[in-house]
Amino acid sequence: MLYAVQVATGTTTPMVIKRSRFCAYGRPLSIIPNKTVSLGKYGTFPSNLVIERPYHLTYEILDKRASEDFSRLRVVPASELHADVIAEEDAAATPNDDSDRIISATDGVEYTLVDEDSGNVVVRSSREVLDENARQTLTMEEIEELKREGAGAGMDLVAKLMLSHTALDQKTSYSLAKYKLLKTKKYIKRFQILPLDIFTFANYHLEEKDAARILDIRQEMMGLVGCYANVHYGGDDVFLGDAQATSEDGAKGLPALRDELLQGRWLVVDDVCGLLVGAMAERMGILQPVQKEMTPGEANGHADTTREAHVGAVPINRTLNGHSTDAPITNTLTLVHSANQPGLSFLNYYGYDSTDPNPMPHPLVNHLLTVSWLQLVKPELDMTYSSPPPTATPAQLEQWKPGRRGNFHRKRRRWARIHHAVDAARAGHFSGLVTASMMDPVSILRHTLPLLAGGAPVAIYAPSLEPLAELADCFSVARRSAWASAPPAGAAGRTQEELERWQGDADFPLNPTLLLGVGIHTSRARPWQVLPQRTHPMMTSRGGAEGYVFTGWRAKPAEGKVAARGKFVGRKRKQDDTSGPGTETPGTPA
Template sequence: MHSLVEPNAWIALKLPSGNTRILQIIPNTTVSLGKYGSFPSNLIIHRPYHLTYELQDKKPPETFNRLRIVPAAELYSDILSSSDSSNSPDEATPAPDGDDADIPLPTGVEYTLVDPESGAVVATTDRAELNAEARQTLTMEEIEELKKDATDAGKDLIAKLMLSHTAIDQKTEYSLAKYKLLKTRKYIRRFSVLPLDVAQLDYWLLEDKDPAKILDMREEMVALLGCWANVHFGGEDHCDSESPNEEGIESVPNPKQTPGRWLVVDDTGGLLVAAMAERMGILYPVKSKHLLEGPQRPRSPKARRREPPVQPIMTTTTDSHVPTHPAHQPIVAEDNPDVEPESQENDLSKPRSPQASRKPLGEAKQRSNDLQIPYAHANTLTVIHPNSQPNLSFLRYYDFDITNPTHTPTHPLTRHLMTLSWLQLLEPQLDSTYSSEAPNATPEELRSWKANRRGTYHRKRRRWARTHHVIDSARGGGFSGLVVSSTMDPISVMRHCVPLLAGGAPIAIYSQAIEPLTALADCYSIARRGAWVASPPGELAGCSLEEQEHWAGNDEFPLNPALVLGASIQTSRVRRWQVLPGRTHPLMTSKGGAEGYVFTGWRVKPAEGKVEARGKKRSKKRKVEEGQTQGQGEGGK
């Protein structure tokens, strides 16, 4: 992930109220934050993440809000001031408690609200002017008027609210800080820019969107699935240099020589796939150097004169000096210094004839082979879905469109993510694309066709080659692990997916309820395995190990219990705690929903034949002698 906010990137804005807003930063547009205000998107482009901005007031000739970077000293001023006061207890003013808490302070005393950073007086008031009958003397109408006329990013409104509270002197230090925090979160005009990683996306979907779309899968559940499935970078692809065979079709790689291939069943809209891709290093698009620093198309001086000058969009932490009107400044690249203006004008002014732009037939670029496989052979994800198209819509937040991967050819998921349906996995002959033959036409026929017909011909050949590669490689097995987060019966999923795993491959299955996982764990329990070894099913007599792995099961043994070891179920939930002096306790309220459970196990390869213990066999005479020697030693003692 980039450390700076890139144009057209998806980011997360953390608002003072605690809510998160996910949006795409499009250049030359206005970002709206609802009641907090709006600001030009160019003000945060090419700026670092994890900064806190403050929306400043509009100046009279301007129509946009400026941004000010809030320094860390100002963000944590309350914490720093409280630590300083704790270090000097003699100078600190004790909070009223006990009987002294009810003693009113003398009237006529002037109270002031001081800024802890600068020491300047923000506002003053007189105790006698406050109404003693109400805690907050400001009415809702007055507060609404103050909100409309709020200045200094809402700080004046917060100061007036605190000064209008009649019982402000009766609050302890803890309650006063809590009251100030509540008002600050409600009225302050600040926000933080955070990168949209998988953890932030999961939090946003759980708290602000529909948690049912991701099966109530919390961040700790996503972490458990990745850890127990041992999802990591699977190594470089060493099969890119291989050439197609005589028929023009690339051969399916040997599963034993291509590690780092994970099998996934994802019903969370792509959240699980995104989490695994992030662990494997293939989630975020990598911009190559030639794309960032490549030569730009030359432009004539007349075209350059029509473009408005680009102004910098930097802001400062102390002052608010920002160039005028940065809201809709176009972000353009610099001119190519290697091209002279005269040559640019001449090149653009000269009309180019079709004969000059067309290369000779012998020098024409050869079309790439349609049957060449565009997928990588290692460090890949193979997703099995029940529909005609996989539901991986959440991958669009990471600039990848699963419905049309050709729009993002440089994205790592384009080569490392493969999808197939359950029909293609179990009954590939029923799939029309797989069962049909690849279209084949001679070069003479291709030259006689129109452009649309030739394009359709090449697309069908490429789709046929991709489908054959994905299905053949998936049915070939040898996967490094299995990760499941689905509403399907886990027993049916394991029946068809376990034979595709390599020996020692980890298995991690997430379910909202514990009952399906309990039934699955019972199928691989020690008691079932012992019964299987003692009296295997009669229909497996004379079957090989491969046939036993693909066995459909019966009522007594729904699954082959000899294929998985170490079956267990676990769960985890991170509790939020309030940590304060004398007030440390877990929060009593939290988000509900499904608890979530994870099944874990390991794929094993059963040994052929009977397993016998081997060692040196001791004779009966030696056993008797050892027993007599031991008896004599005990008698002597």
């Protein structure tokens, strides 16, 4: 499927530009209307040439015309991109004297090493002696002169470089194709525009940037985490103020809500700059802002329908002058962070800025809640949560200036939002837990496991195996058996709710009955070179951490002893069979 770039005046569209089809990863750029896009040594072009164009097209930067001060773009067709493959397939289908050529000499496709006057093939991979026209040499001065001339956007330069190679007759078919690939990558001014999805962005940071910043998490590991955590769209938004969200007695607190209304709430611990939050938000359908198609009347901008373009992302049914916040309680992410502010810098590429007090309309504004570890564990020690909300009488509000009055309402909304996020997180009943952090996973689960609903999945990513192996040992069968036969002294006399929040000891760091189906998984996609007698993994593949995922499912232990119930047919039948010699059971044949 092709996605069109929808850009309005003054907005930006993030995308990834690959410098050529032979480059694995490019760099992310924001295309702004009426601007100039620079690709370094490849050149520049106006941004309006790619706006409203489909993704995944390959463009070629053409030379500037004499009467213009900018470079135009040419869409490279697929027949030109795959000319080598088409030529090889045609040669295999119709073998002839020219079947051993590497480059097609028909239809004037790119990089054809043919004589322009006669049309004869100049270079052929099986020829032992090259034609005299192929024994040309180019000096660096001549190469620079050809580059300045920009003949054919580099195609003529590549052809002349191959013709000037005096040892071209000694190259095999594979070596000749590799030589052509290197020269093409160096001199051809081509690029491809891709949508900036999470996987492409992660690969860009792995290959081009600091991989340790994202804990070497690869796209297959992010997919594994999302699958085991069962991250998906949680349904339509449900608000506390809705009639369907209240219980039968009319209570509006989170603990009083029905269980079916609290689906789609995930708890996240993200120390990879928001990459994990973005991957989960993409699965939940809240990563990209929803763009409404404009009608012809709205596009013309009538005076009676024109309104301010930036009014902020005000949640639905929120009272601006009060301190209530009616954020949805379904299809949400609750991020637990250890700093004063959450580290979500990667989400800036997708139009969400967590530090903006008046953000642009975005689904994450209402569906992403942030809570610090102090607010989650001991909220009474947090100054922001424990401080009372600012108050003022209506008479005082009327006397204040608009700026001071706006600051007052903003502080009240911030106080209400923090209380809503902390209270919702401490109420629990989350649909799953996903973490990617360098913190000790045992300490993470000690405070987050009691907040999960029964049957909720747990997926924890770590770049190394050792911390996950230590965590898996806490829920082993041996520890569960020891817990059932001889509970620790610190757990004696506690209720089931107290046992779920028990802090553990040296023998039992965690309650081993809280997780079932514990396992550790890994996955890695390795690119292979597939050639006759040369099939092996790519020698240039990056190393880095392997990456592992710990998985499990939240269990609700039964209170007391399990008693069997039902009809004991087998025991009754056994008693009837041993009733004595010579007796007959009524209703059975003798």
